Amino acid sequence: MARYFEVHPDNPQTRTIRQIVDLVRGGGLIAYPTDSCFALGCQIGNRDGLDRIRRIRHLDERHHFTLVCHDFAQLGQFVRISNSVFRLVKACTPGSYTFILPATSEVPRRLMHPKKRTVGVRIPGHVAAQALVAELGEPLMSSTLLLPGQEEPMTRAGDIRQRLDHDLDAIVDAGECGTEPTTVVDLSQPEPVILRRGAGDPAPFE
Template identity: 65%
Template sequence: MARYFDVHPVDPQPRAIAQVVAILRDGGLIAYPTDSCFALGCSLDNPSGKDRILRIRQLDDRHHFTLVCADFAQLGQLVQLDNAVFRAIKSVTPGPYTFILPATKEVPRRLLHPKKKTVGVRIPHHPVVRELLGALGEPILSSTLLLPGQDDPMTEGWLIKDELDNTVDAVIDSGECGLEPTTVVDWSEGSPVVTRVGAGDPSPFE
């Protein structure tokens, strides 16, 4: 049975954040709000977390996972950035964007796209996620909480708790956080290609 955390959307309770961090460090899988929509997340060193997300969403190994980062210090350790890419990404973050980039050797091989050796990265703006990332001290491996057969991500914490009670370990509810997933920009070939238009304005990359 998943633990349910009702947290303030702007000033989340430190005790609740600490409890969620403990669950992540203990190998747990969480459902949590972001600045675009709800997501599933686990720690990077959780070997079963990726597989659990794939099973819940019924995805194959070609799915691009996202490493949700607190800041550019974390992001820069995970993906290869030249100056132009750095400036372009920094101009729109924190915000509802995911960037696909070649991974560095810091990223475990099991988390990479099997052919491209790329990974998604993002720096969210949501206060709850930023507090969570700050307390955890490392990125969260993440994927949009879009269930098989559904057109839109789930948006309400209590419904997520009811639906995924036996498949995740914790649900963070800070109120509705929107329906649109992130805008995805694939930069793996040297120039930006918008592969999904979502909550972020795609025009800077078109």
């Protein structure tokens, strides 16, 4: 059964955040809130966690996983970003966007798109998500909590507990979170390509 953590939405309790992060560092898979619905998350090097996310969501090898970062300094370790793209991304973060960019050697190959060698990155605006990645000291390897056959992602911790209690190690409840997935923008090509329209305004990339 998954451990259930209640986190204050505006002032996350340090002790609780540390308990969750300790679980992640120990190989755990968590469901946690962001500014655009819940996500599944584990450490970057957690191969078993990656496989568990694939099983829960029925994903194939072409799925772009997302590195949820605390800030630009962290993001810059894992993707290559030009000055023009930097300005675009900077203007839209933190926020409900996922950006597809060329991965650096810091990213394990199993997280990259097998042909493009790209990876998704984002900097969320959600306080609890920010507290988790800040305490972890590295990005959370993440994927939207969208179950097979469902058109909308999961947005309530109680529902996640009911459906996935035996598939997860922890569920983080910080009250209300976003109800739409991120807007996904591929910035690995000369021109931006909007791959999914979601919570983030796509206008800056059109």
